[in-house]
Amino acid sequence: MELEFIPIDYDYFDWHGQNYVLIIGRDEKGKRVCVIDSFKPFFWAILKEGLFEKKIENIRRIIENLKVESESRITKVLKTELHDKKFLGKPVKAVKIFITNYKDGHALADKLDLPEIEKRREYDIPLVSRYIMDKKVLPLNWYKVSGEVLNNSEEFDGIDAGLEVDICVKAEKIEKLKAEEQHDFKPRTLAFDIEAEEFEIGKGEILMISLYGQNPHKSGISGNSSSKEPGVYKKVLTWKNCSVKQDFVECFKNEAEMLEKFVEYVKQYNTDMLVGYFSDGFDLPYLRARAEKNKVKLSLGLDGKQPTFARGRITSGKMLGIVHIDLFRFIETAYSQYLQSETLSLDEVAGELLGEKKKEFDFSKLGKMKDKDWKDFFAYNLQDALLTWKLAEKSWNDMQEFSRIMQEPLFDVARDRMAANVENYILHNLEKFNEIAEKRPLHDEIEKRRAKGKYAGAFVLQPEPGLYENIVMLDFTSMYASVTVTYNLSLATFSEKKEKGFTEVDLGEDGKAYFSGDKGFFPAMLEEIIGFRKKYKAEYKKNSTALLKARSNAYKLLANASYGYQGFFGARYYCRQAAAATAALARKNILEVIEKVKKEGYRVTYADTDSVSFLQGEKGKKEVLDFLKELNAKMPGIMELELEDFYKRAIFVSKRTKQAGAKKKYALLSESGKVKIRGFETVRRDWCNLAREVQSKVIASVLEKGNHEEAFDYVKKIIQKLKTRAIAKENLIIRSQLTKPISEYKAISPHVTAAEKMLKLGMPVRPGMLVEYYVAESGEKKKLVRERIKLPDEEGKYDVKYYLEHQIIPAVENIFEVFNIKLLEFAEGKKQKSLGEF
DNA sequence: GTCTAGTCTTTACC
DNA sequence: ACGGGTAAAGACTAGAC
Numbered sequence: 001m002e003l004e005f006i007p008i009d010y011d012y013f014d015w016h017g018q019n020y021v022l023i024i025g026r027d028e029k030g031k032r033v034c035v036i037d038s039f040k041p042f043f044w045a046i047l048k049e050g051l052f053e054k055k056i057e058n059i060r061r062i063i064e065n066l067k068v069e070s071e072s073r074i075t076k077v078l079k080t081e082l083h084d085k086k087f088l089g090k091p092v093k094a095v096k097i098f099i100t101n102y103k104d105g106h107a108l109a110d111k112l113d114l115p116e117i118e119k120r121r122e123y124d125i126p127l128v129s130r131y132i133m134d135k136k137v138l139p140l141n142w143y144k145v146s147g148e149v150l151n152n153s154e155e156f157d158g159i160d161a162g163l164e165v166d167i168c169v170k171a172e173k174i175e176k177l178k179a180e181e182q183h184d185f186k187p188r189t190l191a192f193d194i195e196a197e198e199f200e201i202g203k204g205e206i207l208m209i210s211l212y213g214q215n216p217h218k219s220g221i222s223g224n225s226s227s228k229e230p231g232v233y234k235k236v237l238t239w240k241n242c243s244v245k246q247d248f249v250e251c252f253k254n255e256a257e258m259l260e261k262f263v264e265y266v267k268q269y270n271t272d273m274l275v276g277y278f279s280d281g282f283d284l285p286y287l288r289a290r291a292e293k294n295k296v297k298l299s300l301g302l303d304g305k306q307p308t309f310a311r312g313r314i315t316s317g318k319m320l321g322i323v324h325i326d327l328f329r330f331i332e333t334a335y336s337q338y339l340q341s342e343t344l345s346l347d348e349v350a351g352e353l354l355g356e357k358k359k360e361f362d363f364s365k366l367g368k369m370k371d372k373d374w375k376d377f378f379a380y381n382l383q384d385a386l387l388t389w390k391l392a393e394k395s396w397n398d399m400q401e402f403s404r405i406m407q408e409p410l411f412d413v414a415r416d417r418m419a420a421n422v423e424n425y426i427l428h429n430l431e432k433f434n435e436i437a438e439k440r441p442l443h444d445e446i447e448k449r450r451a452k453g454k455y456a457g458a459f460v461l462q463p464e465p466g467l468y469e470n471i472v473m474l475d476f477t478s479m480y481a482s483v484t485v486t487y488n489l490s491l492a493t494f495s496e497k498k499e500k501g502f503t504e505v506d507l508g509e510d511g512k513a514y515f516s517g518d519k520g521f522f523p524a525m526l527e528e529i530i531g532f533r534k535k536y537k538a539e540y541k542k543n544s545t546a547l548l549k550a551r552s553n554a555y556k557l558l559a560n561a562s563y564g565y566q567g568f569f570g571a572r573y574y575c576r577q578a579a580a581a582t583a584a585l586a587r588k589n590i591l592e593v594i595e596k597v598k599k600e601g602y603r604v605t606y607a608d609t610d611s612v613s614f615l616q617g618e619k620g621k622k623e624v625l626d627f628l629k630e631l632n633a634k635m636p637g638i639m640e641l642e643l644e645d646f647y648k649r650a651i652f653v654s655k656r657t658k659q660a661g662a663k664k665k666y667a668l669l670s671e672s673g674k675v676k677i678r679g680f681e682t683v684r685r686d687w688c689n690l691a692r693e694v695q696s697k698v699i700a701s702v703l704e705k706g707n708h709e710e711a712f713d714y715v716k717k718i719i720q721k722l723k724t725r726a727i728a729k730e731n732l733i734i735r736s737q738l739t740k741p742i743s744e745y746k747a748i749s750p751h752v753t754a755a756e757k758m759l760k761l762g763m764p765v766r767p768g769m770l771v772e773y774y775v776a777e778s779g780e781k782k783k784l785v786r787e788r789i790k791l792p793d794e795e796g797k798y799d800v801k802y803y804l805e806h807q808i809i810p811a812v813e814n815i816f817e818v819f820n821i822k823l824l825e826f827a828e829g830k831k832q833k834s835l836g837e838f
Numbered sequence: 839g840t841c842t843a844g845t846c847t848t849t850a851c852c
Numbered sequence: 853a854c855g856g857g858t859a860a861a862g863a864c865t866a867g868a869c
Contacts, residue, residue: 460851460859579855579857686848737848746846
């Protein structure tokens with residue numbers, strides 16, 4: 001039997017004490033395929049230097065006789081091999097130890113305490129990752145598989161009979177198809193969303209479940225495929241109200257029946273990817289909890305098993321063969337840095353990425369719903385599934401490219417953070433360097449690393465407050481990554497002592513560090529990543545496909561995360577000195593550029609980390625660009641400075657408390673008339689909308705007119721409006737995130753008090769949510785802000801004085817100060833009327 | 839009780 | 853626990869008077 005096959009989901013099982021990998025995927029006709037592949041797990045024993053051959057043979061014999069016994073199995077060493085490998089760039093002799101069962105790898109490694117063994121490694125690599133590295137059966141790539149079709153065979157105890165797949169093959173040979181033979185692949189994606197009575201998992205009943213999908217091949221789907229929307233699969237399952245007739249609503253006798261149907265429909269849709277939004281933390285665990293309560297088996301896996309929930313910061317719901325994706329988690333790591341949205345709620349993210357919002361529904365009437373309300377509720381629920389489905393469609397290329405580049409299964413890559421992505425990329429590419437992988441740090445090691453505290457980071461230049469004209473902004477492309485590559489900074493190339501051919505880097509308080517002149521595997525990989533990024537960015541320019549964009553972006557994110565990775569305490573290749581050296585050399589380079597810019601006769605206005613801005617002065621654009629070329633000609637290694645843009649005007653303000661200019665707060669007016677605001681309250685979500693809007697209008701006016709007059713008149717009008725209470729309360733709501741459980745706060749700030757109030761009213765309160773409140777007037781003398789706050793729905797008058805003195809004036813006074821309008825003197829009433837008195 | 843320096847907290851920039 | 857450091861700013865808090 002021979003077939004073409006694309007791996008989507010991976011798992012493994014034991015048979016007769018040995019491990020087999022089970023891959024679920026599709027063939028070229030879209031049939032669901034299971035491929036079973038044998039796999040011999042192994043780990044490494046790195047030997048001490050200078051051992052004689054005989055001694056090594058001796059050690060191998062000892063290793064080969066090792067075994068671990070447990071209740072269910074005996075795990076033995078199958079065989080050993082002696083290899084010349086590298087560990088952290090240095091040549092080593094290492095014994096490759098093949099074992100019968102992966103699960104006992106750690107226990108076996110622990111038993112290996114021979115004095116001749118320097119280190120034991122790679123016993124901590126997950127089996128599926130190990131399999132992918134070793135056999136190169138990469139996710140979401142097409143393969144030709146030949147082997148024996150299993151038909152309820154005794155082998156593997158008839159595992160194929162229990163799997164809901166079209167065909168199950170025991171692989172003999174798996175060969176990757178050539179690039180030109182690779183097919184396109186689109187998964188059958190089904191989005192789901194639930195509505196429940198209570199917020200707490202499993203506490204209330206599940207009222208309804210919505211499903212939305214669109215058949216990528218437009219055939220073979222039953223269900224609600226109407227002629228108006230061919231291939232569309234949309235349903236709302238409920239048991240709460242059966243009198244409302246809507247074509248997509250199906251009503252059941254009870255919650256249990258609804259849950260059973262949900263499972264049936266997921267199977268009926270022939271789902272590859274079951275997608276939710278927050279579904280790791282809410283929908284899926286809720287479904288499981290209610291299924292348990294109703295004694296229904298939530299048998300979503302192709303093996304008929306219920307989803308399992310792995311422990312972790314957030315539990316991840318997983319089942320065999322149907323990849324559960326919590327889109328929120330992927331969007332958080334892959335998209336959030338590009339999004340303007342202030343929260344990553346489905347409503348905001350869909351609004352920004354799709355231009356579509358959630359439907360409105362008033363949850364306060366949940367207890368007293370009429371038929372019309374139920375109808376709205378069903379539509380609301382369906383819309384959530386629809387938005388989730390559309391977001392999944394939009395993210396597919398990115399998820400696919402992440403999976404292909406990191407060479408990790410979709411399920412993992414959709415949840416991994418960037419540090420894990422960097423690490424997976426390294427692990428899957430170590431073989432090219434003949435490297436044995438470093439181990440994952442254990443708890444004690446992590447504590448040690450964290451105890452080291454911070455090292456010096458970026459340089460930020462203090463600007464001179466003022467309004468400037470004709471500004472140039474230059475920045476380094478992927479600065480930290482190119483510093484890492486240029487200076488060869490990594491764990492394997494680092495030395496504490498000066499060695500021949502090593503470069504010295506001054507880390508200031510952290511002393512000195514030295515880095516080898518021989519290229520290390522980490523900088524080498526990073527250079528390759530930067531190269532791929534350039535290549536695919538250029539290809540995208542010629543041929544703008546979503547796939548090329550996703551590919552180029554994935555490499556960009558990888559490159560940008562590499563610096564953070566080396567400084568991250570949980571990294572296998574953690575190297576504080578390499579990270580500190582990266583920051584130090586970045587500082588050195590930007591300071592050198594600043595000096596050169598000054599020497600050329602320009603006035604430098606600002607610099608932060610990898611960028612520098614200066615006044616064009618009398619010089620033309622061509623002169624500036626020629627100067628840039630000159631700077632680049634002398635730039636070390638792969639470092640490159642590029643023109644960010646020319647700007648018409650810029651404003652820098654002073655800090656609130658001191659005279660000095662504020663860093664990380666400025667605004668620019670581009671030549672096309674666009675205003676770019678950085679750091680100001682306008683871009684901070686914890687200021688009320690009125691203050692933000694007033695400030696942004698003042699900034700825009702000042703930048704466009706070049707003076708403060710119009711802006712000043714505008715602010716006077718707003719203050720008047722506020723004093724006469726002509727401003728709606730909605731514009732005065734302050735939002736702040738609850739970052740931890742209420743009990744953990746040392747300082748009780750207004751937003752904590754607001755959260756306490758919400759809790760008392762029975763509203764859902766949990767870490768991560770945005771708390772809303774406003775500051776109200778109170779008859780009594782209450783000094784603290786937190787004593788005066790009210791929830792948005794609470795009756796009350798807003799405190800005009802507070803909003804004037806703590807929101808509006810602070811937001812604009814530093815801007816007017818640039819024009820020598822000193823609001824502080826006004827406020828004291830010494831010279832003129834204060835803004836507050838208008 | 840009032841003032842102030844320091845701490846806690848959130849959110850931004852790169 | 854699931855990149856990093858730098859920075860501004862408000863509100864609370866503790867200690868001095």
